[in-house]
Amino acid sequence: MHDRAVPATMPDAGRQREKVLAAAHALNRNARPGNDQGFRVVVTGKGGVGKTTVTALLTHLFARSGYTALAVDEDPQMNLPFALGMPQDGGGGIVPLTKNLDYIEEKTGARPGAGWGLMLTLNPDVSDVVDRFGVTGPGGVKILVMGTVVQAATGCLCPENTLLEAVIRYINLRKGEVILMDTQAGVEHFGRSLAKGFGQALLVTDPSFNAVTVVKHAAVLARELGIPHLHLVVNRVRSGRDREKVLKILCDDIGLFSEQFWLPYEEGMNECDPGVLPLLSCTPPPPILEELARIRDTLEKYGTR
Numbered sequence: 001m002h003d004r005a006v007p008a009t010m011p012d013a014g015r016q017r018e019k020v021l022a023a024a025h026a027l028n029r030n031a032r033p034g035n036d037q038g039f040r041v042v043v044t045g046k047g048g049v050g051k052t053t054v055t056a057l058l059t060h061l062f063a064r065s066g067y068t069a070l071a072v073d074e075d076p077q078m079n080l081p082f083a084l085g086m087p088q089d090g091g092g093g094i095v096p097l098t099k100n101l102d103y104i105e106e107k108t109g110a111r112p113g114a115g116w117g118l119m120l121t122l123n124p125d126v127s128d129v130v131d132r133f134g135v136t137g138p139g140g141v142k143i144l145v146m147g148t149v150v151q152a153a154t155g156c157l158c159p160e161n162t163l164l165e166a167v168i169r170y171i172n173l174r175k176g177e178v179i180l181m182d183t184q185a186g187v188e189h190f191g192r193s194l195a196k197g198f199g200q201a202l203l204v205t206d207p208s209f210n211a212v213t214v215v216k217h218a219a220v221l222a223r224e225l226g227i228p229h230l231h232l233v234v235n236r237v238r239s240g241r242d243r244e245k246v247l248k249i250l251c252d253d254i255g256l257f258s259e260q261f262w263l264p265y266e267e268g269m270n271e272c273d274p275g276v277l278p279l280l281s282c283t284p285p286p287p288i289l290e291e292l293a294r295i296r297d298t299l300e301k302y303g304t305r
């Protein structure tokens with residue numbers, strides 16, 4: 001199949017969607033070869049439970065232990081760059097991928113309208129993809145923001161989702177490289193082919209009944225979608241009673257999870273909102289970091305299985 005040139009006469013929105021699709025098709029054709037050695041983790045859960053916070057802290061922890069860590073923001077609200085410590089006035093020049101296609105074509109020398117084949121090399125590693133589509137943030141973390149990813153009831157064939165799947169598939173992860181993807185609330189918008197890109201999911205909840213119920217549902221769905229390892233992350237835990245409550249709600253479904261983690265409520269979080277960097281440089285380190293380091297080590301362990 002050839003790259004599709006986008007007709008100049010189309011209305012703007014239609015042209016934009018055509019461009020997104022053209023880029024997705026081109027990336028898919030150049031998808032990674034089979035010797036992928038890093039690992040990919042998707043972070044999901046109900047709104048407000050701490051997905052972005054957990055993704056940002058883990059991305060930094062991986063970067064600090066020598067990994068090339070790529071944080072992908074799938075949430076249209078695009079909070080992740082700020083959580084990672086990017087400047088709040090303009091986000092350090094981040095332009096969401098779905099809004100960036102003209103610029104990328106220009107930067108890579110592909111003639112606008114002529115298609116995407118020219119810009120794709122045979123070396124689609126993280127740095128290559130970040131050079132083309134993303135930015136490097138504080139602590140060397142790599143950041144890729146997707147922009148609008150339309151929510152649909154049962155997976156979505158919209159161009160933006162197709163592009164996201166293609167980008168995730170396209171990157172050829174080497175040893176010592178990890179992708180962590182922060183998502184919008186819920187997993188309903190997750191298509192099977194997007195889920196296929198991930199070897200592990202962190203299902204984040206707080207101790208509230210509604211959030212635990214969402215995570216229970218999400219675990220069943222993630223299992224159906226074929227994500228091999230699901231880990232439970234209970235955030236903002238204040239007491240043993242919280243723990244008992246969560247386990248009671250999950251009941252037998254606790255068996256869906258390979259591992260479980262309990263992150264304490266962290267008083268200092270509010271002060272550093274929206275960034276997580278101050279938390280990482282606190283002395284002594286806050287207790288939440290110890291459990292997050294355990295998550296990092298577990299992801300590493302399962303990731304290379």
Ligand SMILES: Nc1ncnc2c1ncn2[C@@H]1O[C@H](COP(=O)(O)OP(=O)(O)OP(=O)(O)O)[C@@H](O)[C@H]1O
Nearest residue numbers: 047048049050051052053185236264265266269273
């Ligand atoms: N362990 C914690 N202790 C105290 N506050 C926390 C903790 N984890 C997260 N928070 C706070 O909870 C709020 C929501 O966190 P966050 O934005 O990470 O959630 P989210 O799941 O990404 O939300 P959304 O669904 O809106 O994207 C933030 O103000 C954050 O600082």
Ligand SMILES: [Mg+2]
Nearest residue numbers: 051052075079
């Ligand atoms: Mg978020």
